[in-house]
Amino acid sequence: MSPGAPGPSAPEFVEPAYGTRSLGDVVPAVAQALGVPLPGATTRMVLPEAPAYVVFLVDGLGAELLRRYAHAAPFLASLLAEQATGTAGVPSTTATSLTSLGTGLAPGTHGLVGFTSRIPGTDRLLNALTWDKAVDPVDWQPHPTAFSRLVSAGVATTVVNKRDFVRSGLTMAAHRGAEYVGADRVGERIAAVLAASAPRPSLTYVYDSDLDWTGHKFGVSSTQWLQQLSMVDAEAEQLREALPPQVRLLVLADHGMVDSPVQAHIDVDEHPGLRDGVALLGGEARFRHLYCARGAVDDVVATWRETVGEAAEVLTRDEAVRRGWFGAADPSVLPRIGDVLVACRGTSAIMSTADFPYEKTLIGLHGSLTPAEMLIPMLVV
Structure with missing residues (x-):
């Protein structure tokens, strides 16, 4: 695909459902269902009352993917058919989503605004995973x-x-305060969840990253990904069967994923003009943060819009904040957000061979606001 050409489809973006059915609403809603509402937390999300909740987050399990490949996940797909979806925040990426879940806050407040984002006052990026x-x-x-x-x-x-994640920066930012139980295998995870969910009231959060990794490496239409989806479905069903009936299981995801073929890539390094006025390139392939030189924002917006065309939406930080993409934006967080943001449509991706060579090796990507990335299952059983 040539730069500026749209992908096979360019659906409208899905706006984040902050305060209603976003990842930041989950723990406040669980607290209400446990009969221990969090002071000051407001959400319109309502969950069934229960003495204990288990929240099982499957990284990369978008609602559209689950519908499309229902044959590989019959247990979860049957639940999705009867329950409303939720949304990730913006960007639809793991670090942002896990922090919204753990804090109950929107990205503009908790401050993890992407896979990579500028450390204010420096020319360095913070990689929120490493x-x-x-x-x-x-x-x-x-x-x-x-x-x-x-x-x-x-x-x-x-x-x-x-x-490996017990003392990671992301764990400390997003999930500090809870007891941490290390478990690397499915059997270990289920056993740990059963033990942790025994007290009343209790909330147990369990995370599985394997589906996301598989999608990045092989793509979401691959045999490998479908097999991994079947394993996740079995894990969820086994977990439900092992838990006492009065314990509620809530299965959700942090984002979905789209496959981005090489012909849908726009490589910044092949279009030198895209570097003009850009001091630092951040974010990720489906949602770029452009940190601009002083006074260069208008020129950067014009150049990028002309070059990428319908492949992505290009807007300023102020425009994105006014749209509510990050929720309420704290002044201390604003400098971490790009002066200009590039949110991809269709299957497009903004690559940089020089800055992010690893991304060029990935097939499945996420981060933007398409339905495939933003809509997530929120399945109570």
Whole structure:
């Protein structure tokens, strides 16, 4: 596909459902269902009352993907047919979504506004998954997490996740305050969840990253991804069968995914004009943050709009904030958001061989606001 050409389809963007059915609404809604509402937390999301909740987050399991490949996940697909979907926040990426879930806040408040984002006052990017030892995660995300607030309210709150993530920057920013149980395999995870969900009231959060990894590497229409989806479906069903009937299981995702073929890539390094006025390129392939030189914003917007055409929506930070993409935006968070934002439509991707060579090797991508990326299952069983 030539630069500026739309993908096979360019559906309208899905706006984030902050306050209603977004990831930031999940823990406040669980707290209400447990009978221990969080002071000051407001959400219109309502969940069935229960003495204990297990929240199972499957990384990369978009609602559209689950509908499309229902034959590979009959248990979860049968639930999706009867229940409303929710949305990721913006951008639709793991670090942003997991922090919204753990804090109960929108990205503009908690401050993890992308896979990579500028460290204000520097020419460096913070990679929110690998983190930066020079950046204190508690300084970066200073708000008490929803998990820690539940603990203070007397709710047994546990995170079940891989051992490698126990003290990661993202864990400390997003999920601090909960008890952390390391579990690398499905059997370990289920056993850990059963133990953690025994107290009353309790919230147990469990995370599975394998589907997302498989989609990135092989694509969401691959045999590998379909097999992994079947394994996730079996894990969810086994978890439901193992839990006592009075414990509610809520299965959700952090985002969906689209396959982006090479012909849909726009490589910044092949269009030198796209670098003009851009001091730093951040974000990720489906949702770029452009940090501009002083006074260059208008020229950058014009150049990018002309070059990418219908392949992406190009808008300024102020325009994105006014649209509510990041929710209520804290002044301290604004400098982390690009002066200009590039949100891809269709299957397009904004690549940079020089800055992000690894992204060029990926097939499945996410981060933008298309239905395939934004709509997520929120399945209570």
